[in-house]
Amino acid sequence: MTGPQPDGESRVRPPAPVHAVPEDVDAAARRSQETLSRESRSDLSDGQWHRLHPLTPLFRGGLFLVVVIGIVLANMRDRLVAIFLPWLIPDLPDGVSSGDPVDWVIEEGLLALATVVVLAALVVIVGGFYLSWRFHTFRITDDDVEVRQGILFRSQRRAPLDRVQGVNLTRPLVARLAGLAKLEVVGAGTDANVKLEYLTTANAERVRADILRLASGRRLAERVEEARSPSRASAVSAAVSEGITGLIAGAEGPDEEPESVVHIPTGRLVASQVLGGGTLWLLLLIIAMIVGGVVGSPWVLIGIVPAVLGIGAYGVSQIVKSLRYSIAPTRDGLRVTFGLFTTVTEIIPPGRVHAVEVRQSIFWRPFGWWTIKINRLTGKSLSDTSTDQFTTVLPVGLRGDVERVLRLLLPDVPEGEWGVAFEHGVLGPRDADPFVNTPPRGWWVRPLSWRRNGYLITPDALLVRRGWIWRSLALYPFARLQSVALHQGPLDRAARLATLRPHTVAGPVYGNLAAVDREGADALFAQVAERACEASRADRSHRWAVAAPAVATPAEPRTAHADARGRADEGDGRIGGGS
Incomplete structure (x- = not known):
C-alpha cells in the first residue's frame, strides 16, 4: 500500500506476515476464489450447442407414461390379485371367462405376438425419448439464447439478450426431488419466452447468472478453468447418476439464497385470502345454495356448487403459491x-x-x-x-x-x-x-x-x-x-x-x-x-x-x-x- 508521507515521499508498506493472520488470509482467498468463480464463464455458455439433462424427456413426457401404466394396471388388476392374493379370487364355473385380457391372449395362442408388440412399443417409446433429447439443444452466445427442438417438425426460438425482461427458475415438486430445474428466459412479446427444461439446479443457476451478465452488457470472463472433456457416454452416466442421487438425497435448490427483506407469517397470508374480495362472493353463493335447498330448486345447486368449489380451490392455490415467499x-x-x-x-x-x-x-x-x-x-x-x-x-x-x-x-x-x-x-x-x-x-x-x-x-x-x-x-x-x-x-x-x-x-x-x-x-x-x-x-x-x-x-x-x-x-x- 502506498501513500503520502510527512516528508513528501511515497513509501511502500510491507505486507503483514501470512502466518500472523491465517484466518484473514483464508477468508480473502475464499472470497477471491468465489469472485473468480462468479466472473468465469460457465461451460454451458460458450456459444456452442449443448443438450439438456438426459432425464428431460421423462419429466416432459412422463405424464403420458404414467397414464399408460395406470390403464394397464387397471385392466390387469384381476391378474395381479390372482398372482399375489389368489385366495381372494373366487372359483369360476366351467365355461365362464374371467374377462382378463391376459387369459384371452393365452387361450388364443397369441402370447408370442403380444410379447413382440409390447417390446416394440417399449422400443418406440424409449427411442422417441432418446431422439427427443438428442434433437433438443440450446446455446448461449453474446447476443442471444437459442433453442432447437423437434424430430419430424423442427423449431428454433431465439431470445435477444438486450431485450430480456427476466429469467425465471422453476422447480416443480417431482423435478426438485431429482435435483432438476426449468429455466425460462422472459422475452419482450406475446409467447416470446424461451425455455430450457430441464437442467440440474446448479447448472440452471450458473446459466441464469451468465444470461443476466450478458444481458446487462458485461462480457463473460475469458479465463475458464479447462478440464478434460469427458466422453459422451460418461457424461450421460454422470448426469443420470446425479439425478438418481438427487432423488435419494432430495436436492432442494440453490445453495445461496439472498436473505429476504420481507417475511410473511402464514397466518397473515391465510387471513388475507379469507378477507379477500372472493370471500364476499363465496358468502353470497353459499347463501344462494341454502335458499335454493330450502325452496327446492335443484337447478340452483347445480349452477352454484361448481362456482363455490372453484372459488375455494382458487383461494387455496393462491395461499400455496404465496408460501415460501x-x-x-x-x-x-x-x-x-x-x-x-x-x-x-x-x-x-x-x-x-x-x-x-x-x-x-x-x-x-x-x-x-x-x-x-x-x-x-x-x-x-x-x-x-x-x-x-x-x-x-x-x-x-x-x-x-x-x-x-x-x-x-x-x-x-x-x-x-x-x-x-x-x-x-x-x-x-x-x-x-x-x-x-x-x-x-x-x-x-x-x-x-x-x-x-x-x-x-x-x-x-x-x-x-x-x-x-x-x-x-x-x-x-x-x-x-x-x-x-x-x-x-x-x-x-x-x-x-x-x-x-x-x-x-x-x-x-x-x-x-x-x-x-x-x-x-x-x-x-x-x-x-x-x-x-x-x-x-x-x-x-x-x-x-x-x-x-x-x-x-x-x-x-x-x-x-x-x-x-x-x-x-x-x-x-x-x-x-x-x-
Whole structure:
C-alpha cells in the first residue's frame, strides 16, 4: 500500500506476515476464489450447442407414461390379485371367462405376438425419448439464447439478450426431488419466452447468472478453468447418476439464497385470502345454495356448487403459491421467490418494471395490510392464466414491508421523502397535500373518493392516487410510459372535467383517474409528454451494467436510471431504471 508521507515521499508498506493472520488470509482467498468463480464463464455458455439433462424427456413426457401404466394396471388388476392374493379370487364355473385380457391372449395362442408388440412399443417409446433429447439443444452466445427442438417438425426460438425482461427458475415438486430445474428466459412479446427444461439446479443457476451478465452488457470472463472433456457416454452416466442421487438425497435448490427483506407469517397470508374480495362472493353463493335447498330448486345447486368449489380451490392455490415467499436485491435485479410445491424464482432486471401499484381493500384496512403489483412484460401467451403470479411482488404486507419493497423497486427516491410519499400517496390525503385533487365541482363523478383522487408529477414518475373502498397509489416511470390520454364526455365537458389515462404494457395496474380539472389536465398532458421523451432518450437500462453516457448539455436531465446504472457498475446490488 502506498501513500503520502510527512516528508513528501511515497513509501511502500510491507505486507503483514501470512502466518500472523491465517484466518484473514483464508477468508480473502475464499472470497477471491468465489469472485473468480462468479466472473468465469460457465461451460454451458460458450456459444456452442449443448443438450439438456438426459432425464428431460421423462419429466416432459412422463405424464403420458404414467397414464399408460395406470390403464394397464387397471385392466390387469384381476391378474395381479390372482398372482399375489389368489385366495381372494373366487372359483369360476366351467365355461365362464374371467374377462382378463391376459387369459384371452393365452387361450388364443397369441402370447408370442403380444410379447413382440409390447417390446416394440417399449422400443418406440424409449427411442422417441432418446431422439427427443438428442434433437433438443440450446446455446448461449453474446447476443442471444437459442433453442432447437423437434424430430419430424423442427423449431428454433431465439431470445435477444438486450431485450430480456427476466429469467425465471422453476422447480416443480417431482423435478426438485431429482435435483432438476426449468429455466425460462422472459422475452419482450406475446409467447416470446424461451425455455430450457430441464437442467440440474446448479447448472440452471450458473446459466441464469451468465444470461443476466450478458444481458446487462458485461462480457463473460475469458479465463475458464479447462478440464478434460469427458466422453459422451460418461457424461450421460454422470448426469443420470446425479439425478438418481438427487432423488435419494432430495436436492432442494440453490445453495445461496439472498436473505429476504420481507417475511410473511402464514397466518397473515391465510387471513388475507379469507378477507379477500372472493370471500364476499363465496358468502353470497353459499347463501344462494341454502335458499335454493330450502325452496327446492335443484337447478340452483347445480349452477352454484361448481362456482363455490372453484372459488375455494382458487383461494387455496393462491395461499400455496404465496408460501415460501421472499424478495431480495441482487446484483442483476430484484429476486422474487414463491411457491410451496412448485418453487419459482424470478429475477427482474432493472428497467423492466413499467408500473407499480400499492393497493388495499376495505377488508384489510383494520389490519393495515397492503399488496403491491407491477406491470411488466411476461412473454407468456394470452391463454396462460399463471401470469398474475409474476406481477405480484408483495402478496400482503404491513407498512414497513411496503416501504422496503418500494425502496427496492424505486431506489432513487431520496431518504427524506419516503415518509411523505407514504403518508400522502398511500394513506392520504393529509394536510399540505402535494397532489392535485378532483375539484369540488366534480364530486358527483366520484362521490366517495373525490377528495382522494389526484395526481402528482415527480422528476421521474407520474403518481396517481385514487379509490376509497379499494385505495391505491400507482406509479408510472416516465422512461416506461407508453403514452398518456385525456378523455372528455359531454357531462365532463359541461363541468370542465377530464379523465386521465396513462398507458403502459398490459397488467394489473390500470390507470384511469376520473374527474380531473380540465385546465390542469392540459398542463399535465404537455408536462408528462415532455418528461417521458426526455427519460426515454436518456434511458439505457436495457444494458444496465454499461456506464451511462456523459451529459451532453447542461439542460439534459440526469434521471434516476443513470444514477442506478452507475451503482450497478459498483455492484451495490440494487435495482434501477424503474422509477
